[in-house]
Amino acid sequence: MANKPIIVLVRPQLGENIGKAARAMLNFGITEMRIVNPRDGWPNPSAGPAAAGADIVLDQAKIFETTAEAVADCEHVYATTVRKRGVTKPVVGADGAARLMHRHSGRHAVLFGREASGLETEDVALARHILTVPINPEFGSLNLAQAVILIAYEWSRIGREMAESDLVQPTAEDETLPPAPQDDLEGLIAHLEGMLAPKGYFLPSDREEATKRTLRSVLTKPGWNHLEVRTLRGVLSSLARPDKG
Amino acid sequence: MANKPIIVLVRPQLGENIGKAARAMLNFGITEMRIVNPRDGWPNPSAGPAAAGADIVLDQAKIFETTAEAVADCEHVYATTVRKRGVTKPVVGADGAARLMHRHSGRHAVLFGREASGLETEDVALARHILTVPINPEFGSLNLAQAVILIAYEWSRIGREMAESDLVQPTAEDETLPPAPQDDLEGLIAHLEGMLAPKGYFLPSDREEATKRTLRSVLTKPGWNHLEVRTLRGVLSSLARPDKG
Numbered sequence: 415m416a417n418k419p420i421i422v423l424v425r426p427q428l429g430e431n432i433g434k435a436a437r438a439m440l441n442f443g444i445t446e447m448r449i450v451n452p453r454d455g456w457p458n459p460s461a462g463p464a465a466a467g468a469d470i471v472l473d474q475a476k477i478f479e480t481t482a483e484a485v486a487d488c489e490h491v492y493a494t495t496v497r498k499r500g501v502t503k504p505v506v507g508a509d510g511a512a513r514l515m516h517r518h519s520g521r522h523a524v525l526f527g528r529e530a531s532g533l534e535t536e537d538v539a540l541a542r543h544i545l546t547v548p549i550n551p552e553f554g555s556l557n558l559a560q561a562v563i564l565i566a567y568e569w570s571r572i573g574r575e576m577a578e579s580d581l582v583q584p585t586a587e588d589e590t591l592p593p594a595p596q597d598d599l600e601g602l603i604a605h606l607e608g609m610l611a612p613k614g615y616f617l618p619s620d621r622e623e624a625t626k627r628t629l630r631s632v633l634t635k636p637g638w639n640h641l642e643v644r645t646l647r648g649v650l651s652s653l654a655r656p657d658k659g
Numbered sequence: 660m661a662n663k664p665i666i667v668l669v670r671p672q673l674g675e676n677i678g679k680a681a682r683a684m685l686n687f688g689i690t691e692m693r694i695v696n697p698r699d700g701w702p703n704p705s706a707g708p709a710a711a712g713a714d715i716v717l718d719q720a721k722i723f724e725t726t727a728e729a730v731a732d733c734e735h736v737y738a739t740t741v742r743k744r745g746v747t748k749p750v751v752g753a754d755g756a757a758r759l760m761h762r763h764s765g766r767h768a769v770l771f772g773r774e775a776s777g778l779e780t781e782d783v784a785l786a787r788h789i790l791t792v793p794i795n796p797e798f799g800s801l802n803l804a805q806a807v808i809l810i811a812y813e814w815s816r817i818g819r820e821m822a823e824s825d826l827v828q829p830t831a832e833d834e835t836l837p838p839a840p841q842d843d844l845e846g847l848i849a850h851l852e853g854m855l856a857p858k859g860y861f862l863p864s865d866r867e868e869a870t871k872r873t874l875r876s877v878l879t880k881p882g883w884n885h886l887e888v889r890t891l892r893g894v895l896s897s898l899a900r901p902d903k904g
Binding site for chain 2: 437438440441442443466467468502507508509547548549550553554555556559560563564567570571574606609610612613614615628629632635636637638642645646648649652653655656657658
């Protein structure tokens with residue numbers, strides 16, 4: 415099966431949980447793990463025993479300083495949250511996300527927040543989709559490895575389901591280009607922010623963060639491909655030029 | 660949702676795993692646990708802490724001497740095994756089992772074997788269905804709580820899917836605001852074109868039409884809502900201003 419998701423653990427606390435997540439992944443053949451700024455450093459001696467043999471996942475895990483760096487080369491980013499946050503992004507379940515992974519080419523990264531507190535707002539801002547599993551409103555207590563295994567299970571199940579059905583035909587979306595890598599999008603956002611700052615767009619400064627988040631959200635939603643991003647970079651460069659003639 | 664499965668742990672070894680299974684169940688609102696001949700007796704002091712608050716499941720758990728007694732009042736019995744055994748029983752996945760639970764009235768019991776060795780042949784013999792989750796043939800390492808959570812998740816997911824299937828449901832996208840009226844979008848495009856023209860962006864003029872088409876295409880794709888269009892109009896107005904200070 416193609417298009418395996420990349421599991422991104424954002425600021426995880428316990429090495430044991432990293433190991434358990436690796437074990438959960440490998441049960442369904444998913445091997446690519448990225449770790450953002452693990453609290454106890456890396457490698458972590460507690461991770462190996464908890465992985466119960468899934469050493470290949472831990473050995474190949476890559477470490478990043480920031481979430482943005484971890485997903486820089488990813489065309490599709492999902493933020494897992496228990497509750498739907500007050501953000502206007504499409505919400506999908508584990509099954510819906512798995513369908514997107516199998517239907518759309520490009521790298522799919524799934525972000526998981528730290529054990530106690532989940533993802534930060536700025537991590538969620540990087541994602542085009544919110545991934546949420548509806549759980550018991552009176553007892554929501556999914557741990558990290560359990561959340562990972564549900565995603566891995568659905569990726570595997572939906573892949574078989576689609577392979578077995580004769581409906582696996584390229585959809586209209588497949589014929590278009592995938593979204594640009596996250597890095598391209600970051601370049602566009604930085605370019606625009608750099609032009610807006612001297613105009614006072616981000617004033618008053620106590621609103622700057624919220625204003626930037628709104629702008630990022632508007633520019634993340636389209637899923638522009640690399641040609642479209644390039645077009646928009648050209649638009650910005652033109653706007654910065656003095657008038658002709 | 661009706662017809663919650665009964666989770667039957669057959670000869671479990673560690674109290675901690677019983678607690679984790681209870682936690683997994685309650686995440687999806689499943690509360691009825693039965694335990695066959697637990698190795699370390701019952702109650703088990705290690706179970707409570709591992710249940711992380713799912714005490715209601717442990718408090719109501721019933722203990723049986725044999726598997727046959729534990730499922731005596733159940734109309735439907737499923738035996739979970741990693742490998743398909745050489746038995747002539749229908750094999751279902753977690754999703755297939757969940758469909759059966761929601762479609763067929765009566766009590767549905769799902770048997771889980773002990774951690775190390777799984778179910779005995781005589782336990783499997785009690786079941787009408789084999790329940791198996793296809794996992795990585797080179798790394799099959801589902802622990803008890805993970806196996807339980809996959810069943811619980813599918814029971815919950817399929818229940819929602821079946822409840823929704825007869826209705827016209829809003830999709831994830833429908834929960835967010837609809838795209839702005841075309842007129843709003845035209846205003847945005849005209850605004851941007853008006854700013855780009857004096858910069859020479861549409862030169863040479865024999866390319867003007869194609870360039871405008873590309874730009875329109877990039878701005879149409881997102882399906883921005885009216886708030887997002889308003890944000891972008893503000894961005895353009897800011898860019899047109901002279902620098903501050």
